Amino acid sequence: MAKANSKSPSRRKRPAAAPDANLLADLMKWARAAGADAADALYVNGESISVSQRLGKREKLESSEGRDLGLRVFVGRRQAFVSSTDFSPAALRTLAERAVDMARAVPEDPVCGIAPEELLARDWPDLDLDDKRKPPSAGSLLALSAEAEDAARAVKGVTNSEGAEASWGRTSIVLAASNGFLGGYRRSGYSLSCAVLAGEGTGMERDYEWSSAVHFDDLMAPARVGRNAGKFAVQRLNPKKAPNARLPVVYDRRISGGLIGHLAGAINGRSVARGTSFLKDRMGREVFAKGVRILDDPHRKRGLGSRPFDAEGLPTKRYAVVDDGVLTTWLLDLAAARQLNLAPTGHAARGTSGPPSPTTSNFYLAKGKLSVDELIADIKSGLYITDLIGFGVNGVTGDYSRGASGFWIENGKRAWPVSGITVAGNLKDMFLNMTPASDLQFKGAINAPTVRIEGMTIAGS
Structure with a gap:
């Protein structure tokens, strides 16, 4: 049913048990002793720091450290979830007993249960998810924010600022289960953003730029973040109204990932099993134009x-x-796979206070062959969207309607800014009439290049 690519990074054996892993192993024993047939537990330990400045002055400084533990227990076909920040042995024994008591009191769930041993991961790749740097100081993060905002405010036409923010975090994750699974990893993360305004009075326009990365070295340079934010805001000045028409619409790569996000929701196994997905009967059928590839890596x-x-x-x-x-x-x-009588695909994600659910990892639309200029070159009249407003997507029918702003396309070129527009269609038709450009950029967990969609309804206000 599923196509997988066997190419993967070098793999490593599971690490030796750490103190946190030993704690989870003890918790598994206490849950079994309390009467659980099976159990699993997730441990999360995180630290973060975030700063921001506006108009050259520091506005925010936040720092946090914390750890949390979530326990899931099974009694027959019943399950319960509990979480705690108290890691003393006495508290965790009580936690396990309470979870088992809760499980005995809830209705049966025919699709719950942990994985059989033969499905478990035995080793896994080193994905370089922690840059191993020392935590940055508040001063160094503030310097990044200052450089970004200063660069944005230096752009001619920028008149005000909503500020710039920089942050860092590191999270350690350990998962243990009574079926013998034990694994953990650490993830670091950096982010930088800036938002400014251009123009005066009622003619002011706002725009932004941002960057996120696992490693500091992969973060966009602060001056570039700021310059982009300023440039984008100035370009939006003096917008015009758009006519009511049915024309090609182009989604800039800054917002095109949202379209792929709608696909992710539609192919979520839970939605399919409930019959609430507009693609529930489309497995093995053409849902995009030939040549289009969408990957989860x-x-x-x-x-x-x-x-x-x-x-x-x-x-x-x-x-x-x-x-x-x-x-x-x-x-x-696992639960969605059991509901659909299929094999699980390894897409489970969870927090410490609830059950797993399917989700994507690095989900992206593969780049096409045309540059953005080539993609729009034959459009006599159309819309180039750079910002979307509101949320008007029906996951059951695929009906799509969003507020938008951007630029009018005239004779194959971006001609003038437009705002106060609504674009509408149906995602099934939009997917089939989508053409990707070649400018794919990995900025988040869901990414897409600039895309062109034929025949959408445009309504100017």
Whole structure:
């Protein structure tokens, strides 16, 4: 059913047990002693720091450290979840007993349960998810914010600022289960953003730029973040109204990932099993134009959505979710796979206070062959969207309607800014009439190049 790519980074054996892993192993024993048939536990330990400045003055300085533990227990076909920040042995014994008591009191769930041993990940790739630097100081982060905002305010036409923010975080994750699984990894993360305004009075326009990365060296230079934010804001000045028409619409790569995000929701196994997805009957059929590929790659080095194993201890791998336009797989955790009578795909994610659910990792639309200029060169009249407003997507029917702003396309060129527009269509038709450009950039966990969609309805206000 699913197409997987066997190419993956070098793999390593599971690490030796750490103190946190020993704690989880003890918790498994206490849960079994309390009457659980099976159990799993997730430990998360994180630290972060965030600063911001506006108009040259520091506005925010936040720092946090914390750890949390979530326990899931099974009594027959019943399950319960509890979490705690108290890690003393006495507290955890009580936690396990309370969880078992809760499980005995809830209704049966025929699809719950941990993974059988034969499905567990035995080793996993080193994905370089921690840059191992010392935590940055508040001063160094503030310097990044200052450089970004200063660069934005230096752009001619910028008149005010919403500020710039820089942050850092590092999270350690350990998962243990009574089926014998034990694994953990650490992830670091940096982010930098800036938002400014251009123009005066009622003619002011706002725009932004941002960058996120696992490693500091992969973060966009602060001056570039600021210059982009300023340039984008100034370009939006003096917008015009757009006519009501049915024309080609182009989504800039800064916002095109949202379209791929709608696909991710539609192929989530839970939605498919409930019959609430507009693609529920499209498996193995063409849902995009020929040549289009959409991939989910949990093994991307330094990827913002990368993970060596999933939240149920299953191995992860690269999938061509859409291959040559054809939908090849659902995103399945164990419960969704059991509901659909299919094999799980290793897409489970979870927090410490609830059950796993399917989700993507590094989800992206593969780049096309045309540059952006070539993509729009034959459009006599059309819309180039750089910003979307509101949320008007029906996941059951695929109906799509969003507020938008951007630029009018005239004779193959971006001609003038436009705002106060609504674009509408149906995602099934939009996907089939989508053409990707060649400017794919990995900025988040869901990414797409600039895309062109034929025949959307444009309504000016």
